[in-house]
Amino acid sequence: MDATKPDPIPSRSLDRLREALPEAVEEVVYHGGVPIVRVVPERIVDACRFLRDDALCRMTHLSDLCGVDLSLLGRREPRFDVVYHLFSLDLGERLTIKAAVAEGAEIATVSGVWRTASWHEREAYDMFGIRFAGHPDLRRILMPEDYDAYPLRKDFPLEGRERDHKNWRKPEDERRDVLAP
Amino acid sequence: MLGTDEMEINLGPQHPSTHGVLRVKLRLDGERILDAVPIIGYLHRGCEKLGESRTYPQAIVYTDRMDYVAAVNENVVYVEAVEKLLGLEVPPRARTMRVILSELQRIASHLLWLATHALDLGAMSVFLYCFREREQILDLFEGYCGARLTTNAVRIGGMYGDFPDGWVEEARRFLDILPARLDEYHKLLTKNRIWLERTRDVGVISGDLALDYGMTGPCLRASGVPYDVRKALPYAAYPDFDFDVPVGTRGDTYDRYLVRMEEMRQSRRIILQALERLPDGEIRGKTPRRIRPPKGEVYHVNEGPRGELGVYLISDGSENAYRCRFRSPCFVNLQALPELCRGHLVADVVAIIGTLDIVLGCVDR
Numbered sequence: 001m002d003a004t005k006p007d008p009i010p011s012r013s014l015d016r017l018r019e020a021l022p023e024a025v026e027e028v029v030y031h032g033g034v035p036i037v038r039v040v041p042e043r044i045v046d047a048c049r050f051l052r053d054d055a056l057c058r059m060t061h062l063s064d065l066c067g068v069d070l071s072l073l074g075r076r077e078p079r080f081d082v083v084y085h086l087f088s089l090d091l092g093e094r095l096t097i098k099a100a101v102a103e104g105a106e107i108a109t110v111s112g113v114w115r116t117a118s119w120h121e122r123e124a125y126d127m128f129g130i131r132f133a134g135h136p137d138l139r140r141i142l143m144p145e146d147y148d149a150y151p152l153r154k155d156f157p158l159e160g161r162e163r164d165h166k167n168w169r170k171p172e173d174e175r176r177d178v179l180a181p
Numbered sequence: 182m183l184g185t186d187e188m189e190i191n192l193g194p195q196h197p198s199t200h201g202v203l204r205v206k207l208r209l210d211g212e213r214i215l216d217a218v219p220i221i222g223y224l225h226r227g228c229e230k231l232g233e234s235r236t237y238p239q240a241i242v243y244t245d246r247m248d249y250v251a252a253v254n255e256n257v258v259y260v261e262a263v264e265k266l267l268g269l270e271v272p273p274r275a276r277t278m279r280v281i282l283s284e285l286q287r288i289a290s291h292l293l294w295l296a297t298h299a300l301d302l303g304a305m306s307v308f309l310y311c312f313r314e315r316e317q318i319l320d321l322f323e324g325y326c327g328a329r330l331t332t333n334a335v336r337i338g339g340m341y342g343d344f345p346d347g348w349v350e351e352a353r354r355f356l357d358i359l360p361a362r363l364d365e366y367h368k369l370l371t372k373n374r375i376w377l378e379r380t381r382d383v384g385v386i387s388g389d390l391a392l393d394y395g396m397t398g399p400c401l402r403a404s405g406v407p408y409d410v411r412k413a414l415p416y417a418a419y420p421d422f423d424f425d426v427p428v429g430t431r432g433d434t435y436d437r438y439l440v441r442m443e444e445m446r447q448s449r450r451i452i453l454q455a456l457e458r459l460p461d462g463e464i465r466g467k468t469p470r471r472i473r474p475p476k477g478e479v480y481h482v483n484e485g486p487r488g489e490l491g492v493y494l495i496s497d498g499s500e501n502a503y504r505c506r507f508r509s510p511c512f513v514n515l516q517a518l519p520e521l522c523r524g525h526l527v528a529d530v531v532a533i534i535g536t537l538d539i540v541l542g543c544v545d546r
Contacts, residue, residue, distance in 0.1 A: 013248075029479050036478070061408070063482065064491050064493060064508040066506045066508075068495065068504045072497075072503070073497055074533025083493065085480050085491070089392070089413070094480075114393060114395065115395070116394050116396075117518045118516065119512065119513070125312060140222075141221065142545060142546075143222060143225065144222075150244060152229060
């Protein structure tokens with residue numbers, strides 16, 4: 001299936017980032033020709049601020065920010081990725097950047113660069129337990145405040161945990177229509 | 182002595198003006214709002230987790246249920262993301278059909294917004310008028326795919342079926358009466374003094390700040406930023422059609438109202454062109470029986486009625502997505518609520534929540 005690998009699409013913002021902060025760019029991979037930049041986690045705020053402010057990048061729109069749990073994808077140590085999807089309204093160019101975070105470690109918040117990151121980071125914290133250093137209000141956002149697990153992690157069961165449901169029966173139980181004692 | 186303390190009150194989660202289960206913690210100084218903190222998550226169903234544990238075609242039905250008043254747009258963005266992963270070519274007829282249904286859905290969604298927004302501000306008759314027209318669109322959806330809200334009409338590689346006999350004529354009949362109806366709403370509201378008092382200079386946000394908050398869709402365009410995914414990153418068959426992107430100047434509730442009203446006209450324009458030039462041919466391309474995209478990832482966006490809908494998929498080569506992420510415009514736009522509310526009166530919160538046009542199913546996913 002890989003015979004039709006498209007050519008890399010040139011990206012001006014990527015070139016600029018490589019030029020200005022060469023030590024911050026760890027790796028660039030291409031998926032369907034679209035570049036995905038892996039940034040050194042410690043330099044994420046610098047990279048984001050540069051991409052937002054540079055006159056030839058102007059990535060003023062943070063379209064999305066989310067976490068990914070890589071524990072089943074057969075990757076190496078840092079368990080999580082934080083993925084940032086940037087878009088430049090003026091230049092019509094899109095760029096995806098990623099940074100790795102280990103379980104229990106922290107990554108700097110980009111909510112100082114784009115305000116919209118604030119809730120996205122809260123969601124990533126809520127769903128994966130990724131902590132964002134310097135975030136003004138890092139609380140759970142979708143799950144209850146006192147919840148003690150991170151539901152989008154790959155080791156969290158789809159049907160939930162037994163202790164979260166009072167009258168819970170396992171999927172393999174015979175009489176699922178009757179409440180458990 | 183009278184107490185002059187600040188007061189904290191809850192708006193919602195069970196309140197008709199919050200359009201679902203939204204709770205807003207208001208900190209008040211008398212009638213004036215010092216701070217508003219939205220509390221969400223009451224409708225969280227784990228659509229992302231479900232999207233990761235079902236096969237790609239199975240996950241399409243969950244996209245319907247996120248933004249349940251704009252199901253087609255959600256279907257299209259998810260399906261196009263999967264098609265991008267697969268490298269599938271979609272036949273032109275199917276692409277044009279997607280445009281027609283998406284734009285009908287946009288009109289239906291804007292009508293629902295106008296109906297409830299006006300109802301919140303006390304204009305009962307507008308509510309009834311809008312639902313009359315929305316009903317016709319829902320009938321069209323029902324005629325096409327059997328469902329009125331959760332359509333699930335889009336399939337990977339094309340559409341589920343062709344338009345039935347007489348559907349196109351019925352759609353034209355609806356589009357013929359729409360302009361007169363829109364004029365009717367304008368007559369009821371646009372120069373209505375009460376409407377102006379309730380919406381002018383309420384919830385003002387500048388273009389730069391709106392962008393900083395990640396706002397998209399009519400909320401961003403009303404602040405003067407002409408960002409529309411249909412123009413910026415065209416998808417489906419949008420490059421083939423002429424339409425304008427209405428832009429506001431003041432960024433207040435009234436401008437957001439005007440932008441959405443004009444968007445309905447533009448949507449009608451697009452549908453008329455699309456019906457005119459609906460290409461013949463297949464409605465579904467060559468699609469593998471089992472959808473197993475090669476390893477890789479894709480981020481795809483489109484323009485929903487509320488703003489930029491995004492889907493981020495990571496494929497590990499199996500039949501399920503490894504990571505399935507939905508970027509919801511309602512979630513992002515709602516974040517600006519404190520900014521919009523500050524300094525206004527309690528009654529204005531109702532207008533501001535209405536003008537953001539949030540759907541809680543889309544906020545919480």
